[in-house]
Amino acid sequence: xxxxxxxxxxxxxxxxLWMHNRDWEHMAENSEPMIIVKGSGIRVEDSEGNSxxxxxxxxxxxxxxxxxxxxxxxxxxxxxxxxxxxATTTTLSTVNLVAKISGLAPGSLNRxxxxxxxxxxxxxxxxxxxxxxxxxxxxxxxxxxxxRGSYHGATGGVMWLGSTxxxxxxxxxxxxxxxxxAPQPNAYRCxxxxxxxxECAHRSAKAIEDLILNNGPDSIAAVIAEPISVPQGAVVPGxxxxxxxxxxxxxxxxxxxxxxxxxxxxxxxxxFGVNHWDVVPDIMTVAKGLVSSYLPxxxxxxxxEIADFFAGDQKYLRHIFTFSGHPVSAAASxxxxxxxxxxxLVENSNIAGEYFKNKLEGFKDKYKVxxxxxxxxxLLAAELVSDRETKARFDPSLKVNEIITRKFQARGIIFRVxxxxxxxxxxxxxxxxxxxxxxxxxDEVLTELxxxxxx
Ligand SMILES: Cc1ncc(COP(=O)(O)O)c(C=O)c1O
Numbered sequence: 001x002x003x004x005x006x007x008x009x010x011x012x013x014x015x016x017l018w019m020h021n022r023d024w025e026h027m028a029e030n031s032e033p034m035i036i037v038k039g040s041g042i043r044v045e046d047s048e049g050n051s052x053x054x055x056x057x058x059x060x061x062x063x064x065x066x067x068x069x070x071x072x073x074x075x076x077x078x079x080x081x082x083x084x085x086x087a088t089t090t091t092l093s094t095v096n097l098v099a100k101i102s103g104l105a106p107g108s109l110n111r112x113x114x115x116x117x118x119x120x121x122x123x124x125x126x127x128x129x130x131x132x133x134x135x136x137x138x139x140x141x142x143x144x145x146x147x148r149g150s151y152h153g154a155t156g157g158v159m160w161l162g163s164t165x166x167x168x169x170x171x172x173x174x175x176x177x178x179x180x181x182a183p184q185p186n187a188y189r190c191x192x193x194x195x196x197x198x199e200c201a202h203r204s205a206k207a208i209e210d211l212i213l214n215n216g217p218d219s220i221a222a223v224i225a226e227p228i229s230v231p232q233g234a235v236v237p238g239x240x241x242x243x244x245x246x247x248x249x250x251x252x253x254x255x256x257x258x259x260x261x262x263x264x265x266x267x268x269x270x271x272f273g274v275n276h277w278d279v280v281p282d283i284m285t286v287a288k289g290l291v292s293s294y295l296p297x298x299x300x301x302x303x304x305e306i307a308d309f310f311a312g313d314q315k316y317l318r319h320i321f322t323f324s325g326h327p328v329s330a331a332a333s334x335x336x337x338x339x340x341x342x343x344x345l346v347e348n349s350n351i352a353g354e355y356f357k358n359k360l361e362g363f364k365d366k367y368k369v370x371x372x373x374x375x376x377x378x379l380l381a382a383e384l385v386s387d388r389e390t391k392a393r394f395d396p397s398l399k400v401n402e403i404i405t406r407k408f409q410a411r412g413i414i415f416r417v418x419x420x421x422x423x424x425x426x427x428x429x430x431x432x433x434x435x436x437x438x439x440x441x442x443d444e445v446l447t448e449l450x451x452x453x454x455x
């Protein structure tokens with residue numbers, strides 16, 4: 001902070017900082033950006049001393065909540081002792097972390113390549129999947145199947161996976177070759193007009209098989225999917241989906257990558273999202289909850305049967321990020337996982353999540369602007385519609401998302417709403433009283449919104 005006033009700091013930010021998904025002209029009109037100076041639990045404080053609830057939990061990522069001293073102490077201790085390492089060596093905290101991950105991850109997901117974040121973890125997963133096939137002599141496999149409506153990262157390769165309306169791709173075309181897109185198993189807006197979760201799950205999984213068959217099984221390297229997808233609003237597929245996708249991948253020799261970057265580390269009420277269906281992917285990517293965003297780190301966790309192809313003289317994966325295996329991030333991550341375990345945050349995610357979801361279901365009875373409520377644990381969503389019968393979305397020119405964000409802000413809640421979907425992902429440490437407090441605000445905001453929209 002130094003001696004600078006909030007206004008001066010904001011001007012410096014607008015003049016020099018290129019923020020995520022924001023532009024400096026628009027921020028100037030609204031006297032933004034807000035400068036955050038500290039936080040505790042689900043709350044943060046701005047440079048003017050105002051307290052705010054963070055309903056997005058950073059970017060669905062501050063799992064243990066703000067202000068956890070144990071992580072700060074671990075960071076200080078590791079950085080004081082050893083901030084980095086000589087080439088070809090590794091460190092105590094990094095070794096302990098990958099051993100810990102191996103103990104938590106299902107099946108033979110035992111080999112971890114640490115990265116600096118989620119996009120790098122998914123880039124690494126794609127490289128491992130393609131290289132694995134090449135090394136087996138199955139050299140024609142390079143195509144990757146992702147799902148419409150998913151997001152897997154911002155960097156040059158993974159940016160072409162999935163597709164969401166909030167990340168238009170036209171600026172960056174042409175696309176990477178070999179990208180194939182499957183339906184999102186979202187029963188509320190099923191591409192097949194399915195009449196049940198089960199039917200949508202079945203047909204969406206079958207669509208992956210059709211894509212494989214139509215494009216030539218021996219050209220498909222991998223399928224990548226989040227267990228519960230965020231951009232379309234906490235899409236929980238019907239029970240059949242994940243087991244079927246696993247079976248299809250096995251049948252055609254395709255690598256199954258589970259993107260657990262949001263779901264991992266308790267977000268959905270289990271340690272990992274795939275645990276809801278007892279499915280073991282071939283590769284699992286994690287970030288966000290791995291360190292609750294205290295420092296940058298991600299990881300690509302690979303089954304032994306695949307990783308083994310990268311062992312032996314001259315067989316190693318030629319792949320390096322300078323910050324891969326960073327000891328300070330690893331120490332932060334270990335302290336974070338310890339807190340998740342000690343505080344039973346996975347269980348709390350389940351309990352508080354169910355409590356929160358029930359409240360949202362109650363609002364659905366009261367407000368017809370809510371078309372659907374979905375999610376698991378503390379990855380929840382309420383999808384807003386202008387007409388419940390037709391499921392019509394609001395005209396984008398109404399900027400309903402911005403109106404909602406402003407209304408929450410007026411009630412002391414920072415809540416980024418990008419589309420017609422309220423994506424709710426507070427820290428997993430949230431209490432029932434805090435859920436109640438947030439729900440008072442949601443109730444008020446929806447009353448005002450319906451009245452202003454004449455619903
Ligand atoms: C499911 C999913 N995968 C990957 C990413 C990319 O992670 P990062 O922003 O750490 O690069 C995100 C980020 O929001 C995500 O939600």
